[in-house]
Amino acid sequence: MRYRALTWDHPRGYNALAAAAGRLDARRDGLAIDWDKQPLEGFEAHPIEDLCARYDLVVMDHPHVGEAVARGCLRALEDVFPEEDIAAWGRDSIGPSLASYRFGGVHWALPLDAATQVMALRADLLDEAPPRTWQDVLDLSRRKPVVLSLAGPHACLSFLSIAAALGEPPAVADADVLISETVGLAVLAIMAELDGRMPEATRAKNPIGILEYMARHADVALCPLVYGYVNYAAPREGQGLPITFANAPRGEAGGHPGSTLGGTGIGLSTRCEITPQLLDHLRWLLGAETQRRFIPDHDGQPSRRAAWHDAGVNARWGGFYAHTAETLEAAYVRPRHDGYIAFQTDAAAMLRDALATRSSHREVLARLQDRYAESRRSGGER
Incomplete structure (x- = not known):
């Protein structure tokens, strides 16, 4: 199964996702993902409904959730992942990274990237x-x-x-x-x-x-x-x-x-065909080792709390994470x-x-x- 996906045009937004997709073998893994990119401002200029009509996976910011829900263009995580997965991401994600995507009683995006x-x-x-x-x-x-x-x-x-x-x-x-x-x-x-x-x-x-x-x-x-x-x-x-x-x-x-709060999450559009292989790949992106090693090694900014406090990650990146984690934990979540x-x-x-x-x-x-x-x-x- 081949998926079309969209993220933003910056090393932090693209490199880790593209590298992760590059590890996939369609015959071995049962899926392939083609990541397109557009300027960050493009997500403000193009309605989320339009993006979801063209892409299976869309990297988005949490204030777009209300617009997406009103237009029925995203799948709720609760419809595709078991409750224990979502609860674990809530515990492991730093600050309100996952909670910011909760709207109408359910969650609408995976907390991929944490920022404030x-x-x-x-x-x-x-x-x-x-x-x-x-x-x-x-x-x-x-x-x-x-x-x-x-x-x-x-x-x-x-x-x-x-x-x-x-x-x-x-x-x-x-x-x-x-x-x-x-x-x-x-x-x-x-x-x-x-x-x-x-x-x-x-x-x-x-x-x-x-x-x-x-x-x-x-x-x-x-x-x-x-x-x-x-x-x-x-x-x-x-x-x-x-x-x-x-x-x-x-x-x-x-x-x-x-x-x-800023950061981004991965939303699954209603056009996206859900397969076990896709869900396993998304779980891998949010996994402990991926967040602590693979994503920082490819210019990404992890959402997992443990990565923000990891000594090796902080040594590589000038203490960025340790010096700002308190701010992220207390970050304000905008109306949605x-x-x-x-x-x-x-x-x-x-x-x-x-x-x-x-x-x-x-x-x-x-x-x-x-x-x-x-x-x-x-x-x-x-």
Whole structure:
């Protein structure tokens, strides 16, 4: 059986999956998988329904779950895997990696890759310990160049993460209320101060672009919130200087690091023909030895907790995993209702415009809440 599969065009998203598929022999194993790839932004541009109509396996981010369920284009894991498998993945996956794909009482993707926003810095450009709180970040920004990740959806994601650090994960206490005015104003004040001082060269860059820039230039010392890419912690020759990663900032000393969960999972489309051989291959991808050895050895970022604390894995990758695991364990899970992705896109644009024009923060919060409420009306369960 030959399957078509889609992932994203970065070594972290493609290399391990392609290498795993390369180990398969159709006659011996009873299956073959052809992995295509597209830019990460392509998953925002192409509806999940369209991707599932063309592919058997789709690597996806958890906020797309509500949209996929509303359009009936994914298979629930409970329909194809026994309960004990799913329970084991829940125990073994770091943070909410599996739980983030639970919607409507069942799970919709396998937790392949774990990631969240963490702090990235050039240790050679700092003459002090990395900041621990958002006040520390503001203080540092008055002495060293600090950048925010604002391009694409990331202005919204940074907003959500700072709110979580300040003690109010958005839309958690009340699914219909994005953020209180008190915390929302505090978040916007932090973002506005940092935005006013950040280098222009990084303003339009996505997380990969920011990390690439930091690896090759000496005019950015720190990005307090950027999705972690292990590849930049121990770059190959010619790929720039290593980036040091640390836990995301906290609202106060002793608090939890605030960060919005990223990572990816493998969804099975309704067009996918389920065979025992396919399920065995997917189990192998999530297995202990694969996650500790094969995936890190092929530029991937494992989802299994044990891999994040493995001494050998951390020695190979500059301590990336051990230095950021606390953030991932506490990561905030975004709403997943149908309509959330469109809200995230619009909210990011509103925030960028507000920062650029120095708009009234209260007016910005009101617009964000109105747009969020609109997305809730058109969607459903988180």
